[in-house]
Amino acid sequence: MNLNLKKYSFNTIFLSFIALLFSACSPQATFRIIEKPITWNETREQLSLQYLRERHGLDKEQATTSPQMVVVHWTAIDNIEVTFDVFDSPTLGGREDLTSASNLNVSSQFLIDRDGTIFRLLPDTTFARHTIGLNYCAIGIENVGGPEAPLTKAQLKANENLIRYLRKKYPLEYVIGHNEYQLFQETELWKEADPDYRTVKTDPGDSFIKKLRKNLSDLNLKPIPTSY
Numbered sequence: 001m002n003l004n005l006k007k008y009s010f011n012t013i014f015l016s017f018i019a020l021l022f023s024a025c026s027p028q029a030t031f032r033i034i035e036k037p038i039t040w041n042e043t044r045e046q047l048s049l050q051y052l053r054e055r056h057g058l059d060k061e062q063a064t065t066s067p068q069m070v071v072v073h074w075t076a077i078d079n080i081e082v083t084f085d086v087f088d089s090p091t092l093g094g095r096e097d098l099t100s101a102s103n104l105n106v107s108s109q110f111l112i113d114r115d116g117t118i119f120r121l122l123p124d125t126t127f128a129r130h131t132i133g134l135n136y137c138a139i140g141i142e143n144v145g146g147p148e149a150p151l152t153k154a155q156l157k158a159n160e161n162l163i164r165y166l167r168k169k170y171p172l173e174y175v176i177g178h179n180e181y182q183l184f185q186e187t188e189l190w191k192e193a194d195p196d197y198r199t200v201k202t203d204p205g206d207s208f209i210k211k212l213r214k215n216l217s218d219l220n221l222k223p224i225p226t227s228y
């Protein structure tokens with residue numbers, strides 16, 4: 001009896017191992033998210049609550065968001081480890097264009113490497129500072145790349161897979177590029193206290209976001225506003 005049981009469990013483990021090998025080698029890589037959390041401590045939480053209150057006008061007990069859109073970015077840093085280190089600190093260092101608005105460091109919930117590997121830096125609905133006026137309702141996806149290193153096909157596919165996964169969990173209505181965020185200024189979604197606090201953005205590149213939205217057209221997302 002014992003012997004049979006042992007044999008059964010060995011076979012099960014062996015077969016599971018073979019199945020795993022097959023899935024790892026198949027051309028359609030399995031969708032997965034690697035957890036790689038950045039520091040979330042009392043300082044980051046308090047600065048996030050302050051940002052929600054002072055910039056978005058939302059008095060909350062927890063620094064959480066209600067996702068209605070995804071904002072896609074590029075990091076302008078061509079190295080994932082350096083990007084992680086930049087986002088890891090709860091406080092912002094040096095960027096005077098941003099520190100006057102808040103000392104909360106920038107970050108995003110997701111970071112995608114050039115080979116399409118997806119890392120989750122913060123839980124989906126934890127507050128992250130990545131897009132003026134819209135952080136409170138947006139999930140941020142950063143992609144390693146920039147003007148000198150345009151985003152890759154693997155990143156395009158990974159963004160698509162990740163957004164399909166998120167759309168099943170949250171009532172997402174828009175997928176936008178950071179370069180398009182100012183188009184939302186005249187909409188009900190826009191919440192930013194200072195009419196002069198804006199930064200000009202070109203990420204993640206116009207063609208990348210258009211291709212991504214085209215690939216996601218079956219999700220019937222809302223078209224973005226065309227002017228403001």
Ligand SMILES: [Zn+2]
Pocket residue numbers: 072073074130178201203
């Ligand atoms: Zn950006």
